[in-house]
Amino acid sequence: MEFGRQARISVAADQSLTSGLRGRAVSGDLPIGEALSQLLAGTDLSAEFSGPNAVRLVRIGQGDAGGNDLQIEQDLNVQQPTTVADIVVTAQKRRESIQDVPIAVSAFSAESLDAMKIEGGSELFRAVPNVTFSKGNFSMYNFSIRGIGTKAVSASSDPAVAVSFNNTPLIRNRLFEQEYLDVNRVEVLRGPQGTLYGRNATAGVVNMFPNLPGPDFDAMLKAEAGNYGSIRSQMMVNIPLTDSFWIRAAAGLTKRDGFDYNTFNETRVNGRDLHSIRLSAAWEPTEYFRANLIWEHFGEDDNRSRTGKQLCTTDPGPTQVGNYTITSPYLRGILSQGCQPGSLFADAAYGTPNGVGMAQIWAAGSASYGNSRSAGLVSAITTGTNPYAGVVQSKNLREIATSYDPQFQANNDVYQLNLEYDVTPHMTFVSQTSYAKDYFWSTQDYMRYVSNEIFRLRTH
Template sequence: MKSHANKLAVAVAACSLSLTSLSQAQQLEEVVVTAAKVEASIQDTPIAVSAFTQDQLDAQLINDASAMQFSVPNLNITKGNFTSQDIRIRGIGSGAVGTFGDTGVGIHVNGIYQVATRIFETQFLDTERVETLRGPQGTLYGRNTTGGVINVITAKADPSEFSASLDGTVGNYGATQARFHVNSPLSDTLALRIAGMSLERDGFTENEFTGNDVDDRSLWSGRLSLTWDAGDDTQVNFMYSKFEEDDSRMRSQKQACNRDPDAILGCLPGNPTYNTANGGGIADSLLASIGTINTNVQGILAQAAQLGIGNPANLALGANAAAGVTNFPGTFLSDNNPDDRRVVNMDYEPTYKAEEEMFQLQISHDAGDLSFNWSTGFTDTFFSSTEDYEKGVATGNFQPTLDSLVDLGNATALSGGEYQALLCGLAGVPAAACGIPGQTDTDALGAATGLAALAPFMVESVPGSGAALWAGNSALLGGYGAGIPVLMPDGTVINTSTQFGADESYGSNEGWSHEFRIQSNYDGNLNFLLGGMMLDYESRNRYVVRNAGLSLPGQILPINPAVFPAPANLANPHDEVNPHMWGYENDTRRYELDAKAIFGELYWDVNQDLRLTFGARYSDETKKSKQRTIYVTFADLPPLDSVNNAYGFPEYDQDEFTWKFNATYNMGEDTLVYGTLSSSFKSGGVNPISVDDDLADPAAGGDPANLGFAPEFVDAFELGLKTTFMDGAAQFNGAFFYYDYKDMQQSKIVSVTSLNQNSDAEITGVEGEFRWAATENLELTANFGWVNAEIGEYDTVDTANPNARGTTEGVTSVNGVNFITPYVDASGNTVPVDYSRCDQPAPFPCAGYRQSLKGNQIALTPEFNYNIGLIYRSEMAGMPLAMQTNYFWQDKMYTTNFNTPGTEIEDWGMWNANARLMGEDWYAEVWVRNILDDDNITGGYLTSSVSSLFTNQFILEPRTYGLSIGMRF
């Protein structure tokens, strides 16, 4: 904090010295927005809104949506773990994870609502402006805007004149970018506008294992716009856009873990470090189970041979058991995760593909006192992202154990009689009495000796075959000398003797959106806006994990054939009837969202200075899904259902009424104050843990409330000021806000799926935006935000810290699912399970101790943030020269609501600068982003206990710099 304060003091002092020597100021340029669905000056709009034209975006080096957070107060943007963006305004964002979860920040393109747009993955291109509306917008914008709205408004074709531009950029990391636009009038009333861009860049991250750079970019986008002035009062606008990306972009840049020496949790809570997980997950647990069975079966067959029972050749199996090669070593025997945030060690390199097509048609007609607007849009998107799931190179060699399995497959299974003789021999029962009814109960002997559970693996399944499930089954085990076959997400099969694999996040989405509005423009003091909207959206999404640790158990352990007679389909791994089952797949085969609303606002001009606005919206939403989770072959979720191939069909319906009251008062020609009371909601849904209301699911915890999550509601109060002073040379816009946040949605991963829950919260904050054209040469900008976002009374289990002590005492892992059990402390005392702190009463298993979140800071919400910028305009060789710099800083924040040291993100800053020289019809610019080359973390994702509780981190770009040259026609 001290170095940060010094930086700030120097910056402020430099500004003060510069400003005292400057003379006459100039007026600021007016910014026009459509935040209230009509064009108006931002200074006359009673909403906290920030807006940037394309020129302003370029000048402030805001090349994509993520960079907007450096210039908009109380806006935070980070990547999500499953190829999405988590956008938060004033502490409100996504919250819920899963098919039924929605974002709290509405994303619009030209005012048309988008459910799953990829527009924020590309660069801003030929935009008229980008608007960020802060605070609930529950009437005009409606659907799920508890946090706010981001509206991207593309440049429209202009029939009045021809214009064109072309620019190119070269930079470090081999970056090249080209952009263009051509606006061509086709007649006095018809115009065509075409724009496009392409970007190529080398990777930001070095992969030690291959020596390659990953996390690169290769993308392009294009847009075609038509404008037809169909009459003096009617305009028709059509827009088509296309976006494609194909590169090695990473969903997350780094994986953090505090290595667990006890190999129970895998990763311990605490300050995050870049270690590798040690046990704790289901893969290591299942491999350990296979090793135990393998060791015991080979030892027993060798012991039987010593007793003269079975094939004498089985005696050789004892050497495997004695040498210990029958057990699998740990996955990561040593830590080889580099400490550098820009260096990884991965044996699988990422792939990233994304596409989007968007069609929009908008018709507006002015009929004098009434204006009519109709908008419709269709968006079709696709993405597929694969990554090394563990982001590491396993150091445990499985091949010796695999070779021992081959030996077992080449051995001879015991016959039923030989098995009975073995039981009797081990129990000391005379051979004459062995197997005689009434004399010897061999079933009881099997149970007593523990061999009954092993019998399927070593006793021939068909009399005379000499083959059991494992022993003598060379058809099953004979091929493992070449390693474990793993079906990769790209459809190829690899053979590996280490924990090798990858995951895939995939989505295919399409949606229609329609909105119709009528707005009055009467001369009297009453006017209105009335509208309706309809949204029809469908998607298919899946998340897949494939690796050796999941593949081998699926291949050689017994399966349940009641649902899927065949365990794996290599030709069509995502088949509904016969899917590939040697891994993990969460499959939402179909998700349907049908949303409708009617909305309106009434405007009453009480006098020439006071306007009252009354707004209301009625929303009706229906969500339906066809989904299932397949886990290895024997852990199918939801409960097995042979009729529907394990698919469930959850549904969710909701209708809500939201409202708004606003009073706006003009205190003078240049000062506006407003107060707003409003409500908004974000719909709830069904948790993916069980579509059949299975309270026995570990994630449900026996609580019916966990089967779904409730809608969240925000009742908001905002008091704002917008003022222009110093003869138009300075502006200050500020707001105070208070939210009563009810049933805030929050998520965590329990077992193998997301568990979304609800808790109350309160949010209080202030923010301000300041601009000052000190002279015709110098402009100063500054904004700040303060948010106090506190969670209310709420107790829940932290999966990363099940015993609430940050240790593994009393924690037991069963196939990667953690439970609290009695343990003996350092003093020799037995510590029982405290069921008063568990989610379930005895005798149910205790998955962890609840912890209070009361007073904790809402995740991904820094308390303070600010931006300071300077623009200096001068000349060079008689040509205009503009030099600009911005410094942004945000306070520490947390990646989860538990606010533990392991979830803390330290405060960080971002410093950018550029200088642009402008000729008559050309420009040249040098620029640098992230001058200090900081590796800033924007968010983190804690994975499940079955994956050893590692945390994926999302990291901003390093220092980049370059030269841009452009022409205007």
């Protein structure tokens, strides 16, 4: 709603509760809690605070009614009359208030990400307007902003939305597979950003900033366990070695057995076994010079599926091409697309491709071996045979049938060296050097092996 946009907080509400309701008009500088109370007066709704930047609307008397919510509301009401705390971003390659940036940008601190339960890049679409995300075949994903994304089925395609790590562009990245680890903030810039971020920023930019070492000792450890053998843990430690040199280490682990079932092999698939490690060091010998070095590693080795279960409405093939009417089922099958457009909610969507036109089926039918006195040459498959004829998929979307289980291996390393020197109070020299290496292997990507190394040096 408009209030959430102006106050820069997340407001969630069930549409059935707000349909047909109109709140009171409120203007002026007010604490967030008081402004919400005035807006909701007479609507039979109340605001329930789950954090400083997260609010949900509930019917009066039906919320959690926890003491923490009351305390948060009281804390917000005793604030100085201000709408929102200032947020500093680097969307234009320099530190400035988000209110001064002439770009459609959404910025999320670590606290905001935790309050909204955003644990990875693929979940940003739940909090950023005009954004959609889908996982395509093979290793590609489609992160779209304002309808512009990358729909190419290719691991070597350049994205239309640039992905950056601490202002370093990453053509090959695992931001949408790994989970956030010790994040400072995430910025999403909507609209073309080619001037500052290059040609792969046609639709916008997703920029993730890690927490860097600081002068104070800090540590964190959290872990959780669940069904399907689920284990998740994260740790962080920040150690100041001297007054001007600090180091920081963070690590995360996620393991989970698959909850998809392969009926052909009678195995569980689509599990997770991934880890992230980040080591960083910072040196600030004077107030005019700053340097930091970052290494981040992501690794995965599990049976992750490349995408969700694929449905298919069988395509029997065209009945006419130009003025020529096709009556032969074999010729129709050769010209078939395998699957045709159809409703995902129809029973026909659980069909299988028309295999007559598949190259491997045609090749098997054309190859011959042996000799029979009565039939002559003997083929492995009779030409025109559809091996999938009569086969119907299970309507359970967590159930597949394949002769091999998926396998997914990935390793991604990013090295980054940043130098900053304040030449004058109004001019700073910045040097950013980065090296990135990415590798993945998947049985579902036709045994594809991709190794990509990128080296960049940027100064301004």
